[in-house]
Amino acid sequence: MLIKTINLTKTYTIDGDIQTPALRGVDIVIDKGEFVAIAGPSGSGKTSLLNLLGALDTPTSGSIFYEDIDITKIALNALSGFRLTQIGFVFQAYNLINTLTALENVEYIMLLKGVSADIRRKKAVDILARVGLGDYINRFPRHMSGGQQQRVAVARSIAAEPKVVLADEPTANLDSKTAESLIELMKELNAEKGITFIFSTHDKMVMDKAKRLINLHDGKVVS
Amino acid sequence: MIFAFLKIAFRNILRAKRRSLITVSAVGFGLGALIFIWAFVDGAHRQMVENYTSLIAGHIQIHKQGFSQKEQLEMNFSRPEEIIAKLTRLAQVKAVSPRIKAFGLVSSAEHSSIVSIMGIVPQKELSVSRMSDRVKEGKFLEDNKSIVIGERLAKNLNVSLGDKVVIMSQALDGSIASAAYHVNGLLDTGADEIDKGVALITYTAAQELFVMDNKASEIAVRINSAEDARIVSRMIANDLNSPDLEVLAWQDISPMLYQWVEFDNGFIWIIVLVVMIVVAIGILNTVLMGVLERTHEFGILLALGTKRRQVISMVAFESLILGIVGSIAGLGLGCVSSLYYGKAGINLSAFTQALNNFYMDAFIYPRLSFGHVATSLVLVLIISVVVSLYPAYHAANLKPVDAIRSI
Numbered sequence A: 001m002l003i004k005t006i007n008l009t010k011t012y013t014i015d016g017d018i019q020t021p022a023l024r025g026v027d028i029v030i031d032k033g034e035f036v037a038i039a040g041p042s043g044s045g046k047t048s049l050l051n052l053l054g055a056l057d058t059p060t061s062g063s064i065f066y067e068d069i070d071i072t073k074i075a076l077n078a079l080s081g082f083r084l085t086q087i088g089f090v091f092q093a094y095n096l097i098n099t100l101t102a103l104e105n106v107e108y109i110m111l112l113k114g115v116s117a118d119i120r121r122k123k124a125v126d127i128l129a130r131v132g133l134g135d136y137i138n139r140f141p142r143h144m145s146g147g148q149q150q151r152v153a154v155a156r157s158i159a160a161e162p163k164v165v166l167a168d169e170p171t172a173n174l175d176s177k178t179a180e181s182l183i184e185l186m187k188e189l190n191a192e193k194g195i196t197f198i199f200s201t202h203d204k205m206v207m208d209k210a211k212r213l214i215n216l217h218d219g220k221v222v223s
Numbered sequence B: 001m002i003f004a005f006l007k008i009a010f011r012n013i014l015r016a017k018r019r020s021l022i023t024v025s026a027v028g029f030g031l032g033a034l035i036f037i038w039a040f041v042d043g044a045h046r047q048m049v050e051n052y053t054s055l056i057a058g059h060i061q062i063h064k065q066g067f068s069q070k071e072q073l074e075m076n077f078s079r080p081e082e083i084i085a086k087l088t089r090l091a092q093v094k095a096v097s098p099r100i101k102a103f104g105l106v107s108s109a110e111h112s113s114i115v116s117i118m119g120i121v122p123q124k125e126l127s128v129s130r131m132s133d134r135v136k137e138g139k140f141l142e143d144n145k146s147i148v149i150g151e152r153l154a155k156n157l158n159v160s161l162g163d164k165v166v167i168m169s170q171a172l173d174g175s176i177a178s179a180a181y182h183v184n185g186l187l188d189t190g191a192d193e194i195d196k197g198v199a200l201i202t203y204t205a206a207q208e209l210f211v212m213d214n215k216a217s218e219i220a221v222r223i224n225s226a227e228d229a230r231i232v233s234r235m236i237a238n239d240l241n242s243p244d245l246e247v248l249a250w251q252d253i254s255p256m257l258y259q260w261v262e263f264d265n266g267f268i269w270i271i272v273l274v275v276m277i278v279v280a281i282g283i284l285n286t287v288l289m290g291v292l293e294r295t296h297e298f299g300i301l302l303a304l305g306t307k308r309r310q311v312i313s314m315v316a317f318e319s320l321i322l323g324i325v326g327s328i329a330g331l332g333l334g335c336v337s338s339l340y341y342g343k344a345g346i347n348l349s350a351f352t353q354a355l356n357n358f359y360m361d362a363f364i365y366p367r368l369s370f371g372h373v374a375t376s377l378v379l380v381l382i383i384s385v386v387v388s389l390y391p392a393y394h395a396a397n398l399k400p401v402d403a404i405r406s407i
């Protein structure tokens, strides 16, 4: 068991009084090395769940265990360190720091972890080559296509060797061919390095590539 | 790690070139103006003090105790040469000159006027005051029968060069003092009270006229730097160690001039404040706009595990860099313009008529002072960092989830 949620709920409060329940008691268990898609219609709670799993938001109630640590009990200040060491992130779009090159974006996460400059550089070059961007390492994000940017984001997410990579609709802004190759890349990295991937999607093709599908509906796991 | 944040800050500055340029200009012009204005005021003060002290007063005056309250012939002291000998031994003292001061009636054939009569030693006076430079017509004192009076006084008496005037007064022994002199020179100092009300004769002539018996009314002292007048006057008082004598610095001799200078020195802080506000607003505007524009990016940075204090330093660096670049520009602008006008002078002749009484020159020569330049610079740099703390804290306190959602 890598991640386990117990009766996880999230209710947003808008303007202090309107309550929107986004998650209504989610219990899931994800093992090390899994390749999981979270599916469900718009508004079903996919983003809410990923934000909680990524320690970016706090649940209304319930617990989230990473191995035997309940991260809902960790102080907000300490969570940045937890995210840095344990979790890789890929967001829907505009993942990268605009003022840094592809290489520097990948290096950034290792820099925060205090990896020395030469090791950092070598590793970033290797990973970028691995995701097929060997010729693009010195490009700035604005000079790369959306698909290339997402590949850099994937490279960055695994650079610090996290336990899990969380990706909220990483293919939503890509055409279907580019989307497919990005998911293929993630799947290969999952197989090669044993890194757990959890990603959400609307896309039937992407769901089909997942080894396991978690279906959300109205804030509940339905299958 | 610091280096990486500096790099990001640098690139962000370059990314928003136009905005950065505006900020750098605001800082540069602000600091440049501040340095220049401060140099201008310092230069003007120096000239005012210099003009005042060199005209007649000197930097320091020594009298019999109470002379400054009651300027009379009776307020004199004996053996001035002994005091002079002591004074010339002090390193800070440049020149010393004894004087006799009294009031008397100056008459021509047609008119008369009550004036302040000064007996001076012409050669010694040359290195203490610049009265001789102010002789507009004729020459300075030559023999013991010559007299130098203000141009306005000459007009009032209706006399010109070479004419005879008579001084009448009371001598120290109570006898009537009366002697005739020929007008040797006319003074134009620009200061009315001198041009209308002063008559100069030689020290020897005054000794004789007032039957002084080798007593003096005043010893005027010139020192190396007018700014040290207070300190040196205290040293002199200690040295002379006589309760019968008063030792006054120019600040005590002309409290009005001193207050004027002090008022200006206080006023300049208002200018400093205004410039700081302009600089602060300039930097705040740029940095805050830059931060708000990058909300999404800060969300990503925070989500990835960047610590809040790292985000703060990233933003503060940006502001500091803008501050430093602007300061270099401002330093150049302020110093170059001050040095240039320090040589060329700034023509204020249009205003000098009104300012004559304050010993202002037609040309003001700005003068850089290291302390004031350094103060301006440090203040601008501090302001540029302090002002960035608000946008920096704003960025650091963003909730990553919310920030990422904004594009």
Ligand SMILES: Nc1ncnc2c1ncn2[C@@H]1O[C@H](COP(=O)(O)OP(=O)(O)OP(=O)(O)O)[C@@H](O)[C@H]1O
Residues within 6 Å of the ligand: A012, A013, A014, A020, A021, A022, A040, A041, A042, A043, A044, A045, A046, A047, A048, A049
């Ligand atoms: N910040 C928020 N404030 C208020 N309500 C929110 C907020 N975020 C999400 N919600 C609500 O919570 C519910 C779940 O939203 P969530 O974004 O998790 O769904 P989703 O499955 O990711 O949808 P989509 O596929 O459109 O991205 C929705 O009803 C949504 O309106």
Ligand SMILES: [Mg+2]
Residues within 6 Å of the ligand: A046, A047, A048, A168
């Ligand atoms: Mg979503």
